[in-house]
Amino acid sequence: MAILNGKLKERARKEFAGLGEEVKLVVFTQELECQYCQQNRMLAEQLASLSEKISVKVYNFITDKEKAGEYKVDKIPAIVVMGEEDYGIRFYGLPGGYEFTSLVEAIKMVSSRDSGLASESRELVKKLTSLVHIQVFVTLTCPYCPAAVKLAHQLAMESDLIHADMVESAEFPHLVNKYSVFAVPKVVINEDIQFEGALPEPAFLRQVMKVGQKQN
């Protein structure tokens, strides 16, 4: 089964032509009782087939429990986008629809080893003192969501203290319920801050700094 059609493959190949450093996609899957796991794994494998700079490692969420713990992956389907090191960039749920763009962007960013953030933002995140976990809830039909996902992943790339997840709302109803997600994009930072909408970089960062400068 082909996940990407010929036209899309061609365009993705073009996007990946300029990749610099190597990118590893670590996929966590389980073929039973996980509606989109198989498609998620196949998507990662097909993307990897389009560029020799991209490789894939597949783990089973149940039998490779240790690995899931190591990568701090707590739900599936999951994709970790990493280089030699793990920057804390995660996709939970199949990144289809508008979110496919987010996955391509994350691969390109990791390959460039540069977050692309503004210099003021880079200075600011250096002042973080504690761990920050950003969850961006999306739907695949939301045109404003990829901007929020990209920014969260850029922040994760820039700072060792930041981890950022895309979370596909339809696949994780318990989280949607827990965080009362009724509009997307919805951003949840640690358990402290929640907001809806794609904020511009400086405003988003202000929210991150609010939770990331607390005393541990």
Added chain:
Amino acid sequence: MEAKIEDIGVILPEAEELTRPAVDEAKVYELVIIGGGPAGLTAAVYSARKRIDTLLVTKDIGGQVLLTSDVENYMGYYYITGKELIEKFKHQVRQYPIAIKENAEVIRIGKEDKTFTVETSGGGSYRTKAVIIASGKRSRPLNVKGEKELVGRGVTYCSVCDAPLFTGLDVTVIGGGNSGLTAVVDLVKIANKIYLIESLSSLKADPLLVERADRSGKVEKFLGYEVMEILGETRVSGIKIKSTQTGEIQTLAVQGVFIEIGLIPNSGFAKGVVELNGWGEIVVDCACRTNVPGIFAAGDVTTVPEKQIVVAAGEGAKAALSAYGYLLGES
């Protein structure tokens, strides 16, 4: 949900064809275009072809088309999705050296002699000899009790974005026009029960959409009802409606309220600068001129009748050519 695979990647960005000129706050542009919908993007292409030094300032690229699922009346495509059409627009804009300031909302236009200053909420300030306002429209709020407080808590204006979050829940759609019925049809696959509320005694939507909604058996209509209040503390729990005929009041238990009652122009920043009509639309003549020489306007934000993608695009072209004529006369 089966459409998921087909959905993958339809909006993969095209590689940049041209290096975009950097946005420069120090210089005086010949033209600043406000808005990145069909009118603004078409104006950008036309102005670039006239070698006008142009800056496009916009909140997003695509405007309302981003929220349009299917387009079946834009010439050249008998069917195209909104996002695909925008990708094609973008691709065309990228063929030209147009500076673009994205994620920026214009809050003020100032005028000094023959130079205008366009200011954004992010603190940006851009000087220019001419301006095209193509800032479009946005969703009209109901202006009822509970609405503002419950936005993002069950009240939504973007049904295409948020519908998937209401799986198995009871919801209401306010508005019996095409956008209301499109929301209903989207929700039929997702929600448990849909109450459709319309203040008129009949639906204005295309009969085709109404039939699709009816066929689902999930939709209950309240025609001739107006919304009095949206209920809920931390999230929507219900809606209070009143019959315009009998005055009878009913409360419906719902977790989601989708508001689709039309649009209002994004013209707040232009108030007091150019003439607006009673609905806040910018008054233009047939050459897209406002009452202020050097300021032009195009698309849904203007008084031009019929808010259509193809009309907005045509108006954008006209505005750019009018601005070109103005700039020639000025220099």
